[in-house]
Amino acid sequence: MSSSTVITNIAALVTNDPSLGDHSPLGLVRDAAVAVEGDRIVWTGESSKAPATDNRVDAGGRAVLPGFVDSHSHLLFGGDRTEEFNARMSGRPYSAGGIRTTVAATRAASDAELEAGLVRYLAEALRQGTTTFETKSGYGLTTADESRALRVAARHTDEVTFLGAHIVAPELADDPAAYVGLVTGEMLDACAPHARWIDVFCEQGAFDGDQARAILTAGKAKGLHPRIHANQLSQGPGVRLAVELDAASADHCTHLTDADVDALANSRTVATLLPGAEFSTRAPWPDARRLLDAGATVALSTDCNPGSSFTSSVPFCIALAVRDMGMTPDEAVWSATAGGAAALRRDDVGRLTPGAYADLTLLDAPSHVHLAYRPGVPLVAGVWRRGVRVH
Numbered sequence: 423m424s425s426s427t428v429i430t431n432i433a434a435l436v437t438n439d440p441s442l443g444d445h446s447p448l449g450l451v452r453d454a455a456v457a458v459e460g461d462r463i464v465w466t467g468e469s470s471k472a473p474a475t476d477n478r479v480d481a482g483g484r485a486v487l488p489g490f491v492d493s494h495s496h497l498l499f500g501g502d503r504t505e506e507f508n509a510r511m512s513g514r515p516y517s518a519g520g521i522r523t524t525v526a527a528t529r530a531a532s533d534a535e536l537e538a539g540l541v542r543y544l545a546e547a548l549r550q551g552t553t554t555f556e557t558k559s560g561y562g563l564t565t566a567d568e569s570r571a572l573r574v575a576a577r578h579t580d581e582v583t584f585l586g587a588h589i590v591a592p593e594l595a596d597d598p599a600a601y602v603g604l605v606t607g608e609m610l611d612a613c614a615p616h617a618r619w620i621d622v623f624c625e626q627g628a629f630d631g632d633q634a635r636a637i638l639t640a641g642k643a644k645g646l647h648p649r650i651h652a653n654q655l656s657q658g659p660g661v662r663l664a665v666e667l668d669a670a671s672a673d674h675c676t677h678l679t680d681a682d683v684d685a686l687a688n689s690r691t692v693a694t695l696l697p698g699a700e701f702s703t704r705a706p707w708p709d710a711r712r713l714l715d716a717g718a719t720v721a722l723s724t725d726c727n728p729g730s731s732f733t734s735s736v737p738f739c740i741a742l743a744v745r746d747m748g749m750t751p752d753e754a755v756w757s758a759t760a761g762g763a764a765a766l767r768r769d770d771v772g773r774l775t776p777g778a779y780a781d782l783t784l785l786d787a788p789s790h791v792h793l794a795y796r797p798g799v800p801l802v803a804g805v806w807r808r809g810v811r812v813h
């Protein structure tokens with residue numbers, strides 16, 4: 423029989439259940455407690471009504487929220503791109519660089535090196551409160567290199583995404599149709615058993631709307647669910663394709679037409695915003711306020727990757743979203759927890775109600791608002807994943 427634990431004396435508990443507490447979307451309960459048995463939440467409510475359990479933890483008048491659900495990262499890569507970032511931020515030209523640099527380094531890395539990098543970045547994310555993460559292939563771009571990246575990823579998370587269509591492989595740069603044929607054929611056959619999702623970078627210079635539709639449709643036929651890198655650098659067909667194909671998420675959503683916003687608001691496709699990318703490229707911010715006011719569901723994620731957003735910190739993204747994207751602190755925290763869960767079509771994470779996984783983050787602060795109010799401060803004082811304290 424698994425042991426039970428109650429965490430009491432929580433000043434502010436974010437449940438993401440609007441039937442609880444203040445009945446806001448965060449379902450904020452003051453002077454709260456949460457009870458865990460095995461790997462699940464079994465009870466949530468006011469501290470004075472907490473059930474008897476085997477163990478008791480005193481939160482010391484601090485805040486507890488669901489572990490962050492980071493629904494977009496690229497953690498299977500070799501090398502880094504420090505010099506490229508330094509040149510960009512220093513206003514110096516840098517001609518090599520780009521995704522191709524990481525593709526070369528990733529192909530040259532051993533399986534053990536790839537896995538060691540993944541483990542390192544996951545540990546880093548966990549210390550910052552992330553308990554569920556998605557990660558993608560996309561730096562191998564051959565059948566063997568894409569499938570090995572996914573095999574490595576699947577040892578560490580259920581949320582694995584096949585992104586063979588990140589860019590056209592360098593050796594087929596003159597024949598993109600042949601590369602799309604590879605991605606939808608032999609590469610897909612080898613990768614589908616190791617992934618839940620299929621993704622495509624739908625953008626000028628990567629894959630156009632017709633290519634993206636062909637790739638995602640082929641993936642669906644193999645049992646993978648679509649998600650799309652859409653409208654990051656320019657307006658284009660990505661968001662409307664995401665909605666058309668019932669993709670779980672359209673990611674980036676930086677350059678949107680009114681029709682794109684309407685399409686998202688009238689679908690269950692989540693708009694996942696990734697402000698680390700705009701930060702690291704000095705690009706204009708996505709307009710979260712416009713999406714929220716239209717009624718779209720918004721997720722916040724890191725896009726952790728060595729080229730355009732080398733942060734594993736969801737709290738950093740929350741602070742950016744509040745400062746620069748028009749989100750309230752409550753909205754940003756919801757988007758980084760329940761929003762991320764929606765972007766992965768999960769209802770067992772991103773909330774602290776009976777039946778959900780006991781994935782919790784304890785802040786060294788009396789309120790979740792401090793995640794935006796105290797940017798850059800390491801506020802995560804404790805992390806439980808599946809009922810086990812891991813930090």
Ligand SMILES: [Zn+2]
Nearest residue numbers: 494496651725
């Ligand atoms: Zn990405």
